[in-house]
Amino acid sequence: MEENDVKNKFKAIVIGGSAGSLTVLFEVFPALNPVLNVAIILVLHRKYSGDSSLSDLLSTKTSLPTKEIDDKDPILPGHVYLAPADYHLLIEKKNIFSLDVSEKVNFSRPSLDVTFESAADTFGPSLVAILLSGSNDDGTAGLKAVKNAGGLIIAQKPESAQMAYMPQNAINNLEIDLVLDSKEISDFINNLNQ
Amino acid sequence: MIEDEDIDLLLNDVFEIYGYDFANYSRASLKRRIIRLFALDKFPSFAELRYRVRTEEDYLKRFIEEITVNVTEMFRDPSFYKVLRNEILPNLGTKPFIRIWHAGCSTGEEVFSMAILLQEANLLKKSLLYATDLNPSVLEKVRKGIFPLNQMKQYSESYIASGGTKDFSTYYTANYGQAKLNEDLSEKIIISTHNLVSDSSFNEFDLILCRNVLIYFDKDLQERALKLFDESLGPLGYLALGSKETLKFSTIQSRYKQLDKEKIWKKTM
Numbered sequence: 529m530e531e532n533d534v535k536n537k538f539k540a541i542v543i544g545g546s547a548g549s550l551t552v553l554f555e556v557f558p559a560l561n562p563v564l565n566v567a568i569i570l571v572l573h574r575k576y577s578g579d580s581s582l583s584d585l586l587s588t589k590t591s592l593p594t595k596e597i598d599d600k601d602p603i604l605p606g607h608v609y610l611a612p613a614d615y616h617l618l619i620e621k622k623n624i625f626s627l628d629v630s631e632k633v634n635f636s637r638p639s640l641d642v643t644f645e646s647a648a649d650t651f652g653p654s655l656v657a658i659l660l661s662g663s664n665d666d667g668t669a670g671l672k673a674v675k676n677a678g679g680l681i682i683a684q685k686p687e688s689a690q691m692a693y694m695p696q697n698a699i700n701n702l703e704i705d706l707v708l709d710s711k712e713i714s715d716f717i718n719n720l721n722q
Numbered sequence: 723m724i725e726d727e728d729i730d731l732l733l734n735d736v737f738e739i740y741g742y743d744f745a746n747y748s749r750a751s752l753k754r755r756i757i758r759l760f761a762l763d764k765f766p767s768f769a770e771l772r773y774r775v776r777t778e779e780d781y782l783k784r785f786i787e788e789i790t791v792n793v794t795e796m797f798r799d800p801s802f803y804k805v806l807r808n809e810i811l812p813n814l815g816t817k818p819f820i821r822i823w824h825a826g827c828s829t830g831e832e833v834f835s836m837a838i839l840l841q842e843a844n845l846l847k848k849s850l851l852y853a854t855d856l857n858p859s860v861l862e863k864v865r866k867g868i869f870p871l872n873q874m875k876q877y878s879e880s881y882i883a884s885g886g887t888k889d890f891s892t893y894y895t896a897n898y899g900q901a902k903l904n905e906d907l908s909e910k911i912i913i914s915t916h917n918l919v920s921d922s923s924f925n926e927f928d929l930i931l932c933r934n935v936l937i938y939f940d941k942d943l944q945e946r947a948l949k950l951f952d953e954s955l956g957p958l959g960y961l962a963l964g965s966k967e968t969l970k971f972s973t974i975q976s977r978y979k980q981l982d983k984e985k986i987w988k989k990t991m
Contacts, residue, residue: 598968599937600944612966618750620940626748627937627966630755630791646750 536721538566538680539654540603540619542647544640544670546573546662548690552710553660557589557608559714564592564606565721566656569619571611571643573636573662583610599627611638618646634666644670653678656720658713660684662694671698675705682716685709724760728768729753735776742786742856743919746943755789762788783859791938792860795873796831798933799965800883803835805984807885810960811843814928820849823927823954825918825947826935827853830864830911835881836931837907838893842886846910852925854916861913867903869894874901918947923954930955933985934964941971948972952989961987 545552549572574582586608587594594608595601603609603623611617616628617638633639644657644667657674659667661684671681683699686692688709698704708716729752733744744752765771774781797803814820820840824833833853840846853864878890894901916924918935930951936944951961952974961969961978963985969975978987 597966598970599964599966600941600968600971615937615966618748618754620748620750624941626750628748628751628754628791629793629934629937629964630751631793642754646754649753650750 536565537654538656538720539605540567540569540647540651541656541658541717541720542569542571542643542674543658543660544571544644544667545660546636546640546664546666546691546694548661548663551661551690552684552688552713553586554589555710556714556717557586559711559718560590560592561718562591564717566717567603567605568592568608568717569603569611569617569643569647570609571617571638571640573638573640573664573666574613586610597625597627599625601625611643613638616642618642619650621650623650634664636664636666640667641670641673645673648673648677648679651677651679655679656682658682658684659695659698661689661691663691664694665697667694668698668701671704672702675702680705682706682708682713684713724753724757724768726753728772729756732756732768732772732775735772736782736785739776740779740782741920742917744789746919746940746946748938748940751791751938752789755791759785759788786857787859790857792828792857794828794831794934795880796835796869796877797880797884797886798832800880800885802962802965802984802986803839803880803884805981805986806836806962807839807843809981810929810986811839811845814960815843815845817928818848820845820929821852821925821927822849823852823854823925823930825854825916825930825932825951827855827860827864828857829860829869830867831869831877832931832933833864833911834867834903834907837911838881838886840910841907842888846907849910851911852927853911853913856915856917856919858915861915864911864913865908867905867908868900869903871896871899871901918950919943923950925954926956927954927959928956929960929962931962933962934967936967937964945972948974952977955989957989957991959989961989963987 583596592608596610618626683695683704686696737743881890894903
């Protein structure tokens with residue numbers, strides 16, 4: 529692909545992770561450029577704690593504005609958004625988030641598949657989806673939907689993951705575009721749309 | 723592959739034939755629910771799903787049940803109930819009479835949680851709890867007051883975390899894997915269908931709870947529902963929303979003051 533075709537091609541990066549994924553984010557975030565022209569959307573499996581301390585913690589790792597999502601928040605480039613615990617996260621066509629408390633998917637709410645599939649439907653080829661460390665099947669079906677919609681799919685290098693199962697499952701079942709460790713993920717994001 | 727145009731046609735049928743208007747529901751969520759139902763009931767084509775909805779009223783019932791989300795629990799977000807218990811109810815308790823509206827109550831777990839709080843505060847006798855939903859099938863469950871027994875352990879933990887001090891099992895009778903809540907909790911519950919999309923205000927309330935319902939509406943419909951709540955709240959009444967719902971996009975916000983932390987707003991004028 530010519531460089532001109534790539535310029536501003538991507539509008540959003542959805543990063544999904546489970547057990548062991550925070551470690552990666554804590555390495556990726558401080559290395560990110562202070563200004564990006566894509567939105568970063570994080571969907572992480574975590575236990576419901578009733579407060580928003582994770583987004584506070586993440587915001588100490590990056591100068592990008594970081595917030596936990598409220599229903600119908602707009603999606604702006606250069607911002608980091610965190611899916612709230614105990615809700616599925618969906619993307620509306622008008623670049624707006626929607627939340628949903630329907631049944632768990634893959635024993636998870638938020639489910640990575642649910643957000644990947646919804647983001648694929650909205651962003652199509654302008655989406656990058658990244659699957660990080662974890663120990664269940666969530667994410668693979670969603671990456672497939674992203675790929676089918678023309679988006680780019682990335683898995684964390686299993687040997688660099690605390691829990692290799694989740695990215696490995698995607699690698700085994702799909703044609704993954706890129707397999708990257710945390711350093712390579714931050715480089716990739718920084719060079720996106722350049 | 724189901725296209726957005728297919729969804730539009732189906733929703734149009736449902737409105738024209740049965741009067742249920744889903745046009746302003748959050749489209750991403752609604753589409754996912756419809757695709758899920760399509761897969762669940764193994765339709766060979768989307769046209770067949772559409773035909774079945776158009777021609778079978780019984781199937782329409784299933785359609786409504788499956789595309790609306792009816793996941794709810796007792797004492798969800800215990801810290802929210804703690805604020806109700808310690809701050810809101812003592813305040814409402816000074817009134818001669820308390821009217822509460824659970825809008826979009828689904829199967830009623832929150833209504834019964836409220837009835838328990840009111841009973842413990844000795845306020846249930848002078849209260850009325852209006853439980854409404856667009857879906858008649860879920861209201862049948864509110865009427866019965868029977869919930870799966872295997873949920874009770876978690877509800878009991880949430881009840882304790884909300885500041886409850888009783889043995890939670892005194893609130894129900896266990897039988898054949900089910901928990902029947904005590905009859906006296908139901909005595910002040912008034913059950914009725916009400917559609918936030920198409921129905922209007924029907925009373926004046928001191929407290930309106932509508933938690934994790936507005937997330938299924940687009941911004942226009944949210945605004946409409948919030949105006950309906952505004953019209954239905956008495957002076958200094960309270961509005962409670964879900965933990966990620968907000969008044970920040972609404973024109974009614976200027977008349978409301980949010981309590982510390984929880985998603986509870988007090989009407990100030």
